[in-house]
Amino acid sequence: MRRRWVKVLVITVVVLAVLFTAADRVAVHYADKEAAQLAEEKYGYGNTTDGHLDVSIEGFPFLTQLAGESFGHVALTASRFSIDTTSNIQGGYLHIDRLHLDLRDVRVTSLTARSAEANLATGTMTLSYEELSGVLTRLAGHGGPLQVSRAPGSNGQAARVKVSGTAGGTALDATGTLLAQGTELSLTVPGVERAGMVWRVGLPEGVGFEAARATADGVEISLVGHQVRLGSSRFGT
Numbered sequence: 001m002r003r004r005w006v007k008v009l010v011i012t013v014v015v016l017a018v019l020f021t022a023a024d025r026v027a028v029h030y031a032d033k034e035a036a037q038l039a040e041e042k043y044g045y046g047n048t049t050d051g052h053l054d055v056s057i058e059g060f061p062f063l064t065q066l067a068g069e070s071f072g073h074v075a076l077t078a079s080r081f082s083i084d085t086t087s088n089i090q091g092g093y094l095h096i097d098r099l100h101l102d103l104r105d106v107r108v109t110s111l112t113a114r115s116a117e118a119n120l121a122t123g124t125m126t127l128s129y130e131e132l133s134g135v136l137t138r139l140a141g142h143g144g145p146l147q148v149s150r151a152p153g154s155n156g157q158a159a160r161v162k163v164s165g166t167a168g169g170t171a172l173d174a175t176g177t178l179l180a181q182g183t184e185l186s187l188t189v190p191g192v193e194r195a196g197m198v199w200r201v202g203l204p205e206g207v208g209f210e211a212a213r214a215t216a217d218g219v220e221i222s223l224v225g226h227q228v229r230l231g232s233s234r235f236g237t
Helices: 002-043 062-068 129-140
Strands: 052-057 070-083 094-110 115-128 147-155 158-167 170-181 184-188 198-200 205-214 218-230
Touching: 002 052, 002 070, 094 129, 094 218, 115 129, 115 205, 129 147, 129 158, 129 184, 129 218, 147 170, 158 218, 170 205
Parallel strands: 158 205
Antiparallel strands: 052 070, 070 094, 094 115, 115 218, 147 158, 147 205, 158 170, 170 184, 184 198, 205 218
């Protein structure tokens, strides 16, 4: 009789554990979708038809973290979303290839306002040479397509890129600079008219660009932030 009681108890515990795990995963899936929707609304991620946005609340159990309104790690990944120049110049749009943010020690500050604060944020953002070539060609206005590729050397927040092609009827072989400062990007190329446009990236308040470097596949920009406010403003200003 005792063995049977122990067996029933074990089965009950296992069933309850499975049900709790299932409920926990359903809850975190719903929370991930809600957080992704909020990020899209506040920061403009996922604003293209081929874009993708994913928010993942890490750690188990989720329900325990929810009850304490505190989460150890939240990861956000957005790809192929579009940003425009600060002057909204025609043809000045730029697609961001990928943005990834790791938010640590996230604490809910207001459930009604759907806002939170992260103790630390780190991440990377990548721009493909194909997209940089496209926007530079559009901004140049005259001549053939311009090609952006890797150039040796980066200095802190400035990545050096090689630009070749034809601009204003003149053959071009120059080295440009992509500067990532604060939440803004600017691309400067000698000999290219209107190549000094500035783009602003929607980032949570407190997150900014730390460094930029040209890689084989594109420009990679690192990001960092402390005491980061989430959902409180659109562009962190």
